[in-house]
Amino acid sequence: MSAMTEDLRSDEEARADRLVRIGQPPRNRGEVLRKLVWILPWLVFLGAPVRDLLADHHTTSATAAGWVGLVAFTGTYLAVVFRTVGRPYSGWAVAALVAMMWVLAVALALSLGNSWLGLFVYVSVSCGVALPLSAAYWTIPLTTAAMMLAGWFVDDLDEAWGLFLVVLLVGYSMTGVRQLVRTTVELRKARATVAQLAANEERLRLARDLHDLLGHSLSLITLKSELAGRMLPDHPDKAAQQVADIEQVSRQALVDVREAVTGYRRPRLAGELAGAQVALTAAGVIADLPAEPDLTTVSEERESALAWALREATTNVVRHSGARRCVVELVRRQTLDGPTLELSVEDNGSGGSGKGPGNGLTGLGERLAKVGGSLEASRLKHGFRLVARVPAGTPPTSTDVGSPA
Known part of the structure; x- marks a missing residue:
């Protein structure tokens, strides 16, 4: 996966982490402030009760009782909501606090008038945030009904x-x-x-491959070494033959290990298609990609070259094009030179800022040429198109594909 894809995933995971942190205890002062910023704007509905108390519409005792009830209600609300997105109270404590808010909202609205109906908004929020979902689904409409009855009682x-x-x-x-x-x-x-499962599976596959590659060779080397040691005093010529066999087996084992490591590092087209889908989607680009391709007649080296081409093209679309749509096609064509597998990547962006082919396209062209393929890159009226082709018949004689440009 390209570095750009990893950066996009990191941004996506950072946004998800911020969302998850809303429902977890704050770890520092910054997270406490973020939680308060998320909670405090809801206090806007307390403006009407505060104005009602400041307007001196009630008796002194009623005003004092209103301030006490408002402070108790607000404190209970903040305790319920803040602790719910931090270290929640137990079930019975939450139920008792929400019930206390419900009683205060009803009492204050009935005794002090319609300006206090907004308190039921906080009761509903507390039901939705703090109570179990099964309880929230019926307490929310119950709270709404209580608010309507209070409005009817105060004639508003x-x-x-x-x-x-x-x-x-x-x-x-x-x-x-x-x-x-x-x-x-x-x-x-x-x-x-x-x-984790994928990593475990990869470790198991590596262990199996190493066992298959080296188990027989190392056993044979051990056996021939013991034979050479026993033959050396009396039959030095036979011991020399065993040593020569050990050298040959060792060289073949080294070749096998190198081929295996090359296979681990070689990108696969199916994996790059999946990575392109993730990268384009994360960048807000509408992606139209083909299904998993049939590569039965395509050598691994040629598949790897196409995979590098797709990776480079996807990175260019995400980083430089500003495109909103990208179409990837993978088709087999019959040409005068034989069957060909063609990969095209077309976007509707600006095509980048460079006047000529960059290092990435130059390296892709060289990589495709090594396996008998070709690369075409052209600007369109509205976008950019890259086409990579490789033979789909006889494998190439050279397997040196090289490292990414």
């Missing part, structure tokens, strides 16, 4: 209807946020598990 149904959708939908939206955070956490755990 217009204000109640104005808050109806706010109270109802804000609670359910909080349940959605909870499930989004939970899904993100589970997805990251699943991805980590898949990555």
Whole structure:
């Protein structure tokens, strides 16, 4: 996978980590401030109760009771919500605090008037954030109904209807946020598990390959070394033959190991197609890619050259083109020189900023030429097109594909 793809994944994972951190205890002062920024804007609905108390519409005792009730309600709300996105209270404690908010909202709205109906917004938020989903699904509409009844009691149904959708939908939206955070956490755990399983499978494959490559050779070398040691005093000529055999086996084992390592480092076209899908999607580019190709008649060296071409083309689209759409095609064609496998990558971007072919395209052309292929790169009226071709018949005589340009 190219460095650009890794950078895009890092950005995506950073955004996901910030989302997940909303539902976890703050680790430092910065995370505490971010949580407060996420929570405090909701306090805008407390403006009406504060204005009502400052307007001196009530008796002194009622005003004092209103301030006490408002402070208690706000403190309870902040405790419930902040602790829920930090270190949650136990189930019974949360239920008791939400019930206390519910009672305070009803009492304050009935005793002090319609300006206090906005408190039910916070009760709905607390139900959606803190209560189990099964309880939230019925307590949210119950809170909405209580708000409507309070509005009817204080003879201001217009204000109640104005808050109806706010109270109802804000609670359910909080349940959605909870499930989004939970899904993100589970997805990251699943991805980590898949990555671990893939790494374990790769280690097992490497162990099997090393055993198959070196097990027989090393056993043979050990056996012939013992024979040479026993023959050396009485039959030096036979011992010399055993030593020559040991050298030949060792050289062949070294060749096998080098070929195996080359195979591990060689990119595969199917893997690059999957990587291109991830990179383009993460960059906001609409990607149209083919299904997994049939490469039965294509040598590994030629497949590797096409894979390098796809990687370079994808990197150019993401980094330089500014494209919104990219189409990748992989087709077999019959030409005068025989069957050919053609890879084309076309985008609708600017085509980059350079006036001539860069080092990447030059290196691709050299790589494809080594396996009998060719490279074409051309600007279109609206975009850029790269076409890489390799023979799909007899494998090339040279297997030196080289390292990435």
